Amino acid sequence: MQMLDPDLLRTFLAFVDGGSLAQAASMVGRTPSAVTAQMQRLEEIVGEPLLMPQGRGRGLTPAGEDLVGHARHILSVHSEAWLALKGARADGRVAIGTTQDFADSGLPDLLRAFAVSHPRVRIELRVGRSVELAQALQAGLLDLTIAMRQFPTPDEVGVLREPMVWLCSQKGLVSHQDEVPLALLDPHCGFRDAAIATLDAAGRHYRIAATSASLAGLRTAVNAGIALTLRTARFAHSGIVKAPRDLGLPPVPVAEFAIRLRGEAQSPARDLAALVSDNRASSGGFG
DSSP states (O other): OOOOOHHHHHHHHHHHHHSSHHHHHHHHTOOHHHHHHHHHHHHHHHTSOOEEEETTEEEEOHHHHHHHHHHHHHHHHHHHHHHHHHHTTOOEEEEEEEOHHHHHTTHHHHHHHHHHHOTTEEEEEEEOOHHHHHHHHHTTSOSEEEEEOSSOOTTEEEEEEEEEEEEEETTOOSOOOSSEEEEEESSSOHHHHHHHHHHHHHTOOEEEEEEESSHHHHHHHHHTTSOBEEEEGGGOOTTEEEOOGGGOOOOOOEEEEEEEEOTTOOHHHHHHHHHHHHHHHHHSSOO
């Protein structure tokens, strides 16, 4: 019996989560031709096709759909075993920076798993905005960051992709007008830029009804019904829900978050970066 190579499974799940071979290539850092070769190799091992033509792209065969769950389980167990064996004697510190979105959802469970496997390593956690985290990483103050991606960088070890969504108070907006009332973070913010660009492209009139330097302030403005905002579904809790369809808001893009690792980072930081990246594949997302 041939063994299922974890690298092949990671690429397979990158295709599943990305929706195309091109996206998979971007996510695993390989060329499209290399990804195609990996998929062919995996099909040889499994003994039947995993991908089939679907429209202009490719979809999963029944065998491919069956493999998804097994692949995620294998990578999860593989990651746990690798961390347990490697981290027991590790010590030192890891300075990680993240946006509030992942600090609230996803990252706590990963830090718990890391603390179990690396009990002697001290965690230094900074929660901030993407621009601030990028500056701290460049200055050597952080080893690892999870922040909104502006453009590809050489220190990326993974990319998380999550759909953006329009969000508002579950009680609705205070007033309904032709103009879309927006609650936005102060510049510079990728969600702010995306909201304005999307409405401009759709020809929708809008006004900036509330601004804030923090997500806490943004949440207050949205909860009050003053305005709606653009974030990912991670922001939809504590009275904030997806905006109703009858508002006629235009479709929005997918948000990209880069997992970046400082080049001089020590082994514990690299282990944590690998855990975060592997979790993306084994869970089909992040947390």
